[in-house]
Amino acid sequence: MKAPRGTQDLLPGVTEKWQYVEEKLKELSGRFHYQEIRTPIFEHTELFQRGVGDTTDIVQKEMYTFLDKGERSITLRPEGTASVVRSFVQHKLFGSPNQPTKLFYIGPMFRYERPQQGRMRQFVQYGVEALGSADPAIDAEVISLAMNAYQTLGLKSLKLAINSLGDQESRENHRQALVDHFTPVKEELCGDCQNRLEQNPLRVLDCKKDRDHPKMQDAPSILSYLNTNSNVYFEKVKAYLDVMGIEYQVDPNLVRGLDYYNHTAFEIMSDAEGFGAITTLSGGGRYNGLVQDLGGPETPGIGFALSIERLLMALEAEGVVLPIDEQLDCYVVALGEDANLKAAAIVNDLRQAGIQVDKDYQDKKFKGQFKAADRLKTKFVLVLGDDELSKNQIAVKNMETGEQETVAIDQLIRHMQGIL
Incomplete structure (x- = not known):
C-alpha cells in the first residue's frame, strides 16, 4: 500500500521543519494582530461555485467533489478564502465593534491537478483575510505581512509584483477591449481560452499554454482602463508601500485565477537559482464583492495565501538552515x-x-x-x-x-x- 498520488507522508526529521515554519507564521500573525480561524475541511459545493467562480479552473477541473449519504454535493476545500468568508457571514462577525476583522488560517487544501515538485493534490496553505476595510493602507499591510512571512524565515531572493484590476466599471471596459483584441485570433487559442474569451476574458492573460502567442505581448492593459477612482486607489496603495520601504514592480498582466478579485492584486515570486520553472510563491488581492455574493452585507476584503510546501522549497533553494534543536x-x-x-x-x-x-x-x-x-x-x-x-x-x-x-x-x- 502506498499513499495516494499527489499526497505525501511527512516523517520525523521533516515535521520539525513544518512545525518551526508554522509557529513562526503564527507569531507573525499575532504581531500584525490577526487571529486564527479554523474552518471545516469540506464544505457544500455551492460555496466554491459561488465564491471561487464557475469559470475558474479550480471549479471546472480541480475540485474533489462527491455526494454524501444524504445525496448532498460536498467538496474538499480547494482554497481558504471562501470558507473564511462563509464563516464571517454565518457567525455575523461583521457585527463586532472591532473592525476590520483580521483572520489567519493554516490547513490542508485539495486540488486534483498533475502532481509536480511543490504542487501536491493535498497541500497546506497559510493565509490571511482582512474584512471590513476599504482603506488602501490595509492592502499595503497585507502585502507587508506576506513579504514578512518569507523574510522572517530568512528568504532574500524575493520579487513582489502588483497590479490593479480596477472596480466593476474599469473591469467591464477592459473586458470588452480584451474581447475585441483576441476575437480575431480566437481559433489560434487553446480550448480553455476560447471558452474564457466568452466567460471571463481577463483569465486569457493568465493562460500557461498561450502565454507566448504574439497577441499576448500587446494585449490591452487594465491600467489603461482604470477610471479615476480605481487609479487613485492604486496610487495610494503604492504610496503606502513606498513609505514602508517595500520594493515592488507593477505588472499590468498580473491577474489572479479566481473570479472574486478586484482592485489590488499581487504575487510574490522567488528569484533563487534552482527554485524551478514555476517561481510564484504566493498571491492575493482585494475582493470587495465576495461577502455579498455569499449572503452577507456589503463588506470589503483583502487577503493572500501561501503554500507551505513551496515556502520550504524556497528555503532549500536559498540554502537557509532552520535553527531546529534536534538534541x-x-x-x-x-x-x-x-x-x-x-x-x-x-x-x-x-x-x-x-x-x-x-x-x-x-x-x-x-x-x-x-x-x-x-x-x-x-x-x-x-x-x-x-x-x-x-x-x-x-x-x-x-x-x-x-x-x-x-x-x-x-x-x-x-x-x-x-x-x-
Whole structure:
C-alpha cells in the first residue's frame, strides 16, 4: 500500500521543519494582530461555485467533489478564502465593534491537478483575510505581512509584483477591449481560452499554454482602463508601500485565477537559482464583492495565501538552515531490574517538570544504551545502577564535554533545570 498520488507522508526529521515554519507564521500573525480561524475541511459545493467562480479552473477541473449519504454535493476545500468568508457571514462577525476583522488560517487544501515538485493534490496553505476595510493602507499591510512571512524565515531572493484590476466599471471596459483584441485570433487559442474569451476574458492573460502567442505581448492593459477612482486607489496603495520601504514592480498582466478579485492584486515570486520553472510563491488581492455574493452585507476584503510546501522549497533553494534543536535533553541509562523500575519513575518526574527525556525500552546492555543516547544527540546521560540506587544518587554525564557528576535523586529535577 502506498499513499495516494499527489499526497505525501511527512516523517520525523521533516515535521520539525513544518512545525518551526508554522509557529513562526503564527507569531507573525499575532504581531500584525490577526487571529486564527479554523474552518471545516469540506464544505457544500455551492460555496466554491459561488465564491471561487464557475469559470475558474479550480471549479471546472480541480475540485474533489462527491455526494454524501444524504445525496448532498460536498467538496474538499480547494482554497481558504471562501470558507473564511462563509464563516464571517454565518457567525455575523461583521457585527463586532472591532473592525476590520483580521483572520489567519493554516490547513490542508485539495486540488486534483498533475502532481509536480511543490504542487501536491493535498497541500497546506497559510493565509490571511482582512474584512471590513476599504482603506488602501490595509492592502499595503497585507502585502507587508506576506513579504514578512518569507523574510522572517530568512528568504532574500524575493520579487513582489502588483497590479490593479480596477472596480466593476474599469473591469467591464477592459473586458470588452480584451474581447475585441483576441476575437480575431480566437481559433489560434487553446480550448480553455476560447471558452474564457466568452466567460471571463481577463483569465486569457493568465493562460500557461498561450502565454507566448504574439497577441499576448500587446494585449490591452487594465491600467489603461482604470477610471479615476480605481487609479487613485492604486496610487495610494503604492504610496503606502513606498513609505514602508517595500520594493515592488507593477505588472499590468498580473491577474489572479479566481473570479472574486478586484482592485489590488499581487504575487510574490522567488528569484533563487534552482527554485524551478514555476517561481510564484504566493498571491492575493482585494475582493470587495465576495461577502455579498455569499449572503452577507456589503463588506470589503483583502487577503493572500501561501503554500507551505513551496515556502520550504524556497528555503532549500536559498540554502537557509532552520535553527531546529534536534538534541534530546536527557537519556536515562539504567542497569538492573530495580534500577529500571526507579528509572521509570525518574523519567516520569522529569517529564512532569517540563524536561525532555527518554530511556531504553529494548533491554539493551550498558554500551547499547549509551550508543542509543549518542544517536539521539543527547545533551546529558543520567546513569542509574545498583550502586547509585543504594545511595539514592544518579550520575549526570555531559555528553559534549565528557564531564560527570553525582547528584542526589531528590535534587535531580532542580539540578537539570539549572544546567539546561
